[in-house]
Amino acid sequence: MELERLLRSQGFGSRAECRVRVLAGRVKVAGDVCVDPYAHFEPAGLSFTVDGEPWNYREFVYLAMNKPAGYECSRRPQHYPSVYSLLPQPLVTRGVQTVGRLDQDSTGLLLLSDDGQFIHTFTSPRKRVPKVYEVTTRHMVDDAQVMALLNGVELHDDAKPVGAVACIRMDEKRLRLTVTEGKYHLVKRMIAAAGNRVEALHRITVGGFSLPLALPVGQWMWLGSPELELLAQRG
Template sequence: MMELERLLRSQGFGSRAECRALVCAQRVRVRGQLCDEPLAQFEPDGLTFAVDGESWTYRKFVYVALNKPAGYECSHRPQHHPSVYSLLPQALLRRGVQAVGRLDADTTGLLLMTDDGQFVHACTSPRKLVAKVYEVGTRHPVDDAQVAVLLNGVCLHDEPTAVAAAACERLDDRRLLLTVTLGKYHLVKRMLAAAGNRVESLHRLAIGGLALPPGLSPGHWMWLEADQLGLRQDFRR
């Protein structure tokens, strides 16, 4: 059981004093019923509540899928573009939600965000070899030789060994479906450059067993459950 003010604090609605004030101001409903007692006890798992009319469900950890649009930086202190964090509600930001890895400002597609530090580590650890799938638009036509080079491995100036794509499929003359398992800086762009081409557009379609949810528009986000699409199994194995 958990006191309501503590429960609200855990979900990102401010300090205990701020959450107590929300409850006392009759701005909180629990399971559809007004509750103005900050110390009222509730079982948190699966609890639904509303603050100022907006519905929430208690979550021990937050897992979010964001369809990142172009022109946003994956930083809390962006330098040249707006932050992707500006696309999230304040309650999630107060919880310390962070991006799982980064996408360049001009790269679009699936971005996972969470406040589960263990999950972040599991996703980004080089030892886990979590697959990331991209649709790559290229400046020059792609031929079979370039696909073979990407699959066999290219030499990057700051890597001790050749870096190979886990999978590479030509979609048309200037589009590739490319899978990598490393999280290196500008990796896909550098690999294409080493293969004699150049990335014109980059869109992430999937991470591990999790694909970009259909119908999720650029700039929008949605909740993910821990076991959705094998999330735990893919990233914590």
């Protein structure tokens, strides 16, 4: 693949913009400056730097972010900053998207990718991917509420009750809830239907992949084969 096309595929601008970068000596391939925008390279496994920043060629991007509160999962946020502002510009330019959404006040594991099939797999209700949330409630959680969540609660836009796969009471006002649906504000509406209210919502697991404890709030990480295999697990 020509170098300028390769850079464009990785989010470094239009072909013309990438050509300018190369001609200016701002790109190194395998440690050597390359000033020929039409030089051919095998993209698979290729390492390069742009303006001193190291990159590896990736056909698709798979990321996990520890989403902080106060960020919207939108490219056109209305009231809060966008989670995309936490990513390097090349990832935004190449079209990385959030895989589903977390509300601005919700935190925790957020997946991002530019692989359409991956996004579909983890957002389609038919795939029934388990997602685990730690829920802090306004009022004390009693046995009746736990049973209601497990047996299924009535939501105004659903013809049949929606239940949790698992519901563990962690203390008086905290639950660990596992759901497989992907409906709008699902956990908040389920808790409300059970007679309580969500004060804080933190997603810790998708599929078999859990948010790494070492990943700081507001930071992101690349997902490789081991993490993707864990994501594919259904419990």
